[in-house]
Structure formats: structure tokens, C-alpha cells
Amino acid sequence: MAAVMELPSTREESWRWGDPAAIAAAAGLPRGEAPAGAWFLELEGARAVFVDGVLDEGRSDLRHVAIAPLEGGTHVLGARTTGHGWSLRVEAHASAELIQIVHIATGGENHVPAEIVLADGAQASVVETYVGTGWSNRSTRMTLGAGAKLARAVRLLQTAGFVSVRDEADVGAEASLIVTMLGAGDAGTRIDGAITVSGDDAFAEYGGALLARRDQRQECALSVRHAALNGQSKQIWRAVAADTSTASLAARVEVARDAQKTDGVQSLRGLLLKRTATVNLKPELEIFADDVKCAHGATVGELDQRALFYMQSRGIPHAKAQALLTRAFVGDAFAQIADETVRDAFVADADAWLEAAL
């Protein structure tokens, strides 16, 4: 696997808490059977299934989604996806139907690029689900015209291997981008995000939850760059680490010289469930404009022992009490999901993880 040898080193700042070795190991997993399961949510709209990076036409109903040759960009992992991927282009002021994409991996490595291009005033929502094993590597480029709205929710549920997601977004004037990630599988995870708020009065929210257990390492390295006036951004992240796992969040707000009146909110919170687990946080600010509001907070700790005891004293078993409190802790990160069915699915995924992990 010659390509794997070119993975970044943890000496690089953005890979400080990364796990390139796990990517190599995941890529080396043998191909096998596709896992069975109903991965689509009960929602009307377009559907696409990729098995080891190849469209399964029989199970897909592409409608307005196209398959096209796409560039993967310059990012060290994203670049590998250059090739055929899925493309969603929505005309001005049109609303696309919901799109669901399921990525099934059976082993080895697979790379798929994607693009979402919304013209002025266009709207779309996308739900993606990753299952199976092996190394799944994706890059997604999102371009939002003036006043466009994109809601994207990504469930990382692979049972083994590694999922790496590279997102790049350009958010135009008065546009709104909302991306929610959930890592609740048993695979290693690397989310790389580079969001640019390039139009005035735009809004970008990029957040989610990483739930890590066993010897898993899940991490997110995200930057939101404000390059225009009056922008607003939110990065609400929750990291939960059980067993000997590591959950890491490196999130940055950048405010360019001219991006006055920026309001960047950052909330990174970590929860450790076992003393052998690790949470790493890096809430970073890089600010070059003086009239901005960039409040951020970061906390790490364990569950409130008094609340746990209180619940137990009312008859709730310890594990259940832990699960309830953890669920509440994680829930903050899903609040921005507007579609109730999608939000319920995220909560159910998190519940299933808690059930198994605690």
C-alpha cells in the first residue's frame, strides 16, 4: 500500500493527536461481506448507495444527484479522492429533495469525492451514513451562493477500520451552512473541515459529537475562517471517551483583517468515562479584526457525581443514570438539526452507543 506511506506525521501540528497508523491498518483490512441493515432513514427523497466507493445502482435512486468526475482538492487525504463521485447542483431559488447517501465499506480502502453546489437562494439537505469496515475516505466541497441554505448531517457508524472526512465549504452572502457530525461507531475517525465564510451576513455552524470507546481514536480538526463582514459561526462539539479511547477536538476560528462584526461561538466539551481514556481539546482563535465577538469555552470533566447519586437514590441503575446524563451532555450538539427524523436518528445512534459502551 504505497500510498499509505505518504500519510502525514503526528509531528505536524494539525495531526498532533492524529492516528495515521490506524489509517494504514484500516486500509489493510481484507475485503469481505457487506454488512446487512436498514441504513436509510424513513424519509422521502433521493438515495445513493456506495459499496467500497462504487455506486450500487440497483439500490440507488439518484434523481437530481449526478455521478461525475471530480477533483479532490489539495488536502493530504482529500486529494486522494479525485475521480468519480457524486454531485448535487441546485439551481437558483430551487429546493432540492432530501438526499440520503449510504457508504458501505467491506474492507481495503475506498475514496469518493463529492460536491454540493447551491446557486443563490437554493436549498438542500443531505444525510450521509457510513457503515462497514476498511478505510473510507471522502472529500466534500460545498459552495453556497447568496442566501443559499444547506443542512448536512453525517453519521459515522463503521464497525471497524477508519473513516476520514475532508469538508471544504464556501459560504456566500446571507447563506446558511449547518453541518452536524456524529462519530458513534467503532472505527477510527478523522474529520478535517475548512469552512470559509466569504459573503457578508453569512452563517456557518459546524459541530457534532465524537463518541469513542475501546481503543478507538476519533478526532476533528476544524477551522472556520471569517473573510467577510458581519458573519456568524458556531462550533458546538462534544467529545466522550470511554475505555482506553481518545477523542480529540481541535477547532479554530479565524477572523480576517476585514471581517468586522464577526460573532464566532465555540463550545468544546469533553467527558471522560474511564480513567484510561483521553480527551484532547484545542479551542483556537486567530483574530485580525478588532470589532469582533469570539467567545469560546472549553471544559473537560466527568459526569456530575451528585446528579448520578441523586438518580441512583431514586432507583435508576448506575449505568442507566450515566447514560441519561451522557445523553443530555451529547444532546447539545444535535440541537441544530432541524429535521426531526434526522435528529431522532442521531439521538438513537448515540443511545445505542451509550447502551453498548456503559
Add this chain to the structure above:
Amino acid sequence: MLKIENLHAEIDGKEILKGLSLEVNAGEVHAIMGPNGAGKSTLGYVLGGRPGYEVTSGSVTFDGVDLLELEAHERAAAGVFLGFQYPVEIPGVSNVQFLREALNAQRATRDEKALSGGEFLKLARGQADLLGMDYDMLKRPVNVGFSGGEKKRNEMVQMGIVNPKFAILDETDSGLDIDALRVVGDGINRIMRAPDKAVLLITHYQRLLDYVEPDFVHVLADGRIVRSGGKELAQQLESEGYVGIAA
């Protein structure tokens, strides 16, 4: 003491004061009343020298000096005090430190000796007592965590300490309950009612005027003084509203 002639002022290119004239003599208390948006606060800020308020024509003289030529801190040193409608919070800087530096800067400009820490504390404590402000509040950061009423009371304590010749009090009565209103009103009378001093009260309601009796009342509407009279004008406004009188 203060002479405003045909004052035109704008902010962000929008004209707010449109030919305002007013003369205030020593020993007088004038009340400026008027509906929201008439330009009352703008008048206070223009007189106080707030950046961003551009005087396009007209003149303001204070004791014969062109007030508009002075920077904000020079106006303060000249004896003009602006009581803010919304006093500003300055975290980390105690009231005592703030006022001592301000007072001594003013005194330095007037070639007066700086007050020592002890002298200043005595003065500050006295004024706080007179206005019923807890001495501890003097040690707290300027206006941080103060209620609306406490902030207004603090403005009066500051006025007492600075002891200006001329005070412009912008909506000093807003946010005060009836007891506080009495204390503040008494404070204004005590500090400013003197033959060599004058006050410009900017207010929306008549109630402060029950405690600080004005010699003259002016109605400000659309950037101009549309009517002037004695204290009875305030009562008339209270009962008839601005609409009838300003029209």
C-alpha cells in the same frame, strides 16, 4: 454661561439637530423635554463632544469659549459635566481610581494641585454618603454589575466629586424608583443649585421636575426648540402630551 445658536448636527449623514438655539445663564435650571427621536440625547452628546456627531453649522459658546473646538476631556476640564443616560461599564477599573484620575486630570488642566489619595477618598466618601451610595460601590469597577438605578446614582456621585459649573443630565431620572428619584433630585439641587452654576435637564417625563424645579422648560421636536416657557409648561405637557404642543 452657555449659548447655542442655530445648531445643526448630524450623525452618519443624518441631520438630527436642525437649527437649535438656547441660552442658559448662571443660576438657571433649564429642562429640555420632547418626544422620543426629537434629538434630546443628540444635544447632550454634541455638547459633551462625542466623536461621530458632526456639527454642520451654528455655534456653541461656554463662558465665551467656543465649546465645539474642545475635545471631550477639555470640555470636562472647562467645567461641563455630562450625565449619561446609559452610563458605561469599565471592567477592572474601580470607581475610585477612575474618578481620582479624572478629577486630577481636570485639575491639572486648570493648573490646580492634584488631590492626594487621602484627600480624594474623603471627598468621594462624603459625596457617596450624601447620595446614599454604599461606600463599597466606590471600590467596585465603574458601573460593572450596577443596577440601572445604581448607575444613575453613581453619575450623581461623580458629579458631586467633580463639582462642575454646568451639568447636562440626560434622562437621569430613568430607571429610578420613587425613593431614588428623591435622593437624586436632592443631589442635583445640592450640587448644582448655585448662583454661578447651571443645569440642563434632558428628560422625557415631568416627574424629576417635581424635585428639581426648572426655571425654564423647552420643548424639543424634530431637532428644534418649538416652545419655551416656565415650569407650568412641563405640567401642561404631562397632561396634554407632546402631540398637541409640538404641533
Add this chain to the structure above:
Amino acid sequence: MMATRNAEAYAAANKTYEWGFSSDIEQEFAPKGLSEDTVRFISAKKGEPQWMLDWRLKAFALWQTMEAPDWSKLNVPPIDYQDAYYYAEPKAKPKLGSLDEVDPEILRVYEKLGIPIGEQKMLAGVVEDPLNEDGTPKRRVAVDAVFDSVSVATTFRKELEAAGVIFRSISEAIKEYPDLVRKWLGKVVPQRDNYFATLNSAVFSDGTFVYIPEGVRCPMELSTYFRINAENTGQFERTLIVADKGSYVSYLEGCTAPMRDENQLHAAVVELVVLDDAEIKYSTVQNWYPGDENGVGGIYNFVTKRALCQGKNSKVSWTQVETGSAITWKYPSCVLAGDGSVGEFYSVAVTNNRQQADTGTKMIHLGKNTRSTIVSKGISAGRSDNTYRGLVRVAPTAEGVRNFTQCDSLLLGDQCGAHTVPYIEVRNPSAQIEHEATTSKISEDQLFYAMSRGLDAEAAVALIVNGFAREVLQQLPMEFAVEAQKLLGISLEGSVG
């Protein structure tokens, strides 16, 4: 009077570094450049024992294998290590005694530096404690003045000795207390720690050694003034403070440097060792030449400061006010090894013009119930960049850890940058780690409010900035608090228009 004050302020802001001057005391230089011979020269010059020379040579060998660090947010021109002198000392080394015995040129330097009269008198050891305005006795300060690289005067030695406190230049300590120095030197900051610490280990010229014996509360504040005074001479100070069980010491350090066109390298190492129930309070006011408004000249300040809280319930408190240097790179840190030990870091960093500051701390929690507090206030003006970079790490064994971090940035003008780069690495679930950060500017409302009460723009800014930095300034010993407040105002002159 107001006008005069302003005129002076502007003159100071526009023209020169107030304390930028150099005095022409004869220097004895080591040959230019850096080689094993330089290291041997320094060691021989100081009459060091063989073990010390061996230690230096080992560090030098290490350094030659190392690469200069990756500069992250700093923009550092390449440094030619061969184009500098590594050792200089005043030729006539005065004996300790009265002021009369000290080179008058040096005394003039102190005067220009603005060392308070009281301290100058104390330097001579001739006066009773003066009283403060309110009649309380003024705290005493013992000054071990470092002029360039060699300590030239130490005061209050007798009283300190009576208390059992050892307060020496490190060169003296190496000879007089070899066992103590050998035991701790390089134990907190190992020779191979980082590029500049390794360089310092090889060529350190002088510095301070302090030992506070068990149960002793040091009877006075200890203070050292550092200066760089020779063209192209790197300054490599080495400070080692050991606080034995149950002892306490407050150490003050202040720096200024003369104006130079070439950039000057400074790579100091400070090691603190704190045993059971002991406490060290280490305060710094750093006001070295920052370069001119175009970024020409100025000191490169690459400092490694670290404390080892080895004992149970030991405590270290770092307080720093950083207003000088063209480039500041320093992270006073605490290794909290002893159970119940406490680390504190209070910092104000001001950058103006083209200055760059990258400063913060590392709190390494190893022991149980260890606690740390970080309060960082960054103030950027002009075209400067100001970065807080910090690490809070909790080891798996460290139960019950608490950390609170507050990072606030204040921007003056729209040509500067403020950056916050905190790392939080937690491996124990019982930890409670909280980090908060804010970014703000001085609001026009605040400025106008202060001005309407009579302050001019510069005074209003200075007042508001001092309020912003208050939590940190109030940690400083009285002697420094006033000076530091003045410095903040001076450092920001010309930054508001």
C-alpha cells in the same frame, strides 16, 4: 501641564526607546562565534570545576545535533549563531560594598534604568527601611544586579545569610555550593529540553542561584535586574531557585536593554524547585528594547522557565508583564508532581508596532489533587501579533485535578492580531478543566465616557487597559505594580489616534 505631559508622551512614543542607551564600560569578550573553544573559554574565565565544564560540553555537543524550532506564529529572521559574542564582562570587577566601590558608570546605568532611589540606597546597604506613605514599613528588596553577564553587586547578604538563605550569582554558587547546584541544575529543564535551553546550558554566562532552607520565609523580596549592554552579545542567564520544605520566597525580575540596530539574542533558562509545603512567587516585568516602529532592532527573547513542584502541597506562582522585546517566546511552566501542589500563571503581554509575542504556560498535572490557574491578558496594538499558547495536561494518575484558564485579548486598532492556542489534554476523568476566552476592543463608549470625565485619549486608553489587566497586575508585588501600570500606558502610546 496637560499639554506638556502629552508632548512628552508623544516624544517618547515617536522617537526612542526611553531606556535605549548604551554605556561604554570596557568589555572583555570571548572570541566571536560559537565553538567548543567558546564553551571552554567561558568555563575557564569563570574558573569553573571540571564537572561544570563537562556538563557544558555535553550540552554543546547536543546542541550541534539539534534543529532550531518550528516558529509557529512567529516570524523570526534566521539567526547567525557564529556572528555573535557569547561572553562579555565588565573589566574591573568591583567588590561588594558601598555604592562608592561600584563603577560609577554602572551606577549611572542604574539611575537611567530608573531603579528607585530607595533601592539604590539599599544597594549601598546604608539606610533603614523607608516607610510607605501610610506609615507602614516598605518591603525590602535585595538586588543582585547583573550587569551584562557578570554579577557585580549583592546586597543584604549578611541578613540573608543569617536566615540561612543562599543568594549568589550562579558562578559563585558553582564554586561555593557545588553539591547543591549539581543536584538541581538541569533537573527541571534538562539539557536537551529545547534548542535554546540546550544552547544556554552550553554557554550560560551568569545568573542567580537561590536556596531557601527548610522552614524559612525569606526575609525580603529578591530582585535581579538584567541588562544587555554589549553589541552582538547574546545574553544567556541561568537562574536556579530551590525552595526547601516549608519555605517561601518572592523573587522579582526586571529587564531593560539598550537600543541597538541589530537584533540581539537572549536565551535564558530559569529553573525552580519547590519541595513539600514550600512556595515560590516569581514575578517578571520585561521591558527590553522592542525595536522601532518599523520593526528594526529589538531583542529576541527566547526563554525557558519551568518550575518543578516536587513536594506535597508546594506552590509556584508565575506573574509576568511582558511589554518589551521584538520577539518574545516564553512559556513559564509548572510540573505539578507533588500531591496537592498548585501552579499559577498570570500574564499581561503587550505588543505594539511590529512586536511579536508568543507566550503562555504549560501546566503538567502529575500529582493527585493538583490545581492550576491561568489568567492571560493579551493586548495588541499597531501591526503587532500577540499569541497565547498554553497546555494543560492531566496524567492518568492525577486524581482530582482542577484547572481554570481565562484568556482575554484586547485589540487596539485593526492592523494587529490576537491569537489563542490552548491545548487541553486530559487522561483522568476526575479532572475538572475549564477554559474561557474572550476577544474585545476598547469600545468608543468607554473612551468617550472616560474622556467626558476629563481624561485625554492616551490616559483613557491607559486606564481602560489597566482595568483589563487588573487581575494580573494585582498579583505583582507592590514594588512592581506601579512600574507595570506605567509601562502598559507607555507601551501603548501612539496606538490610538
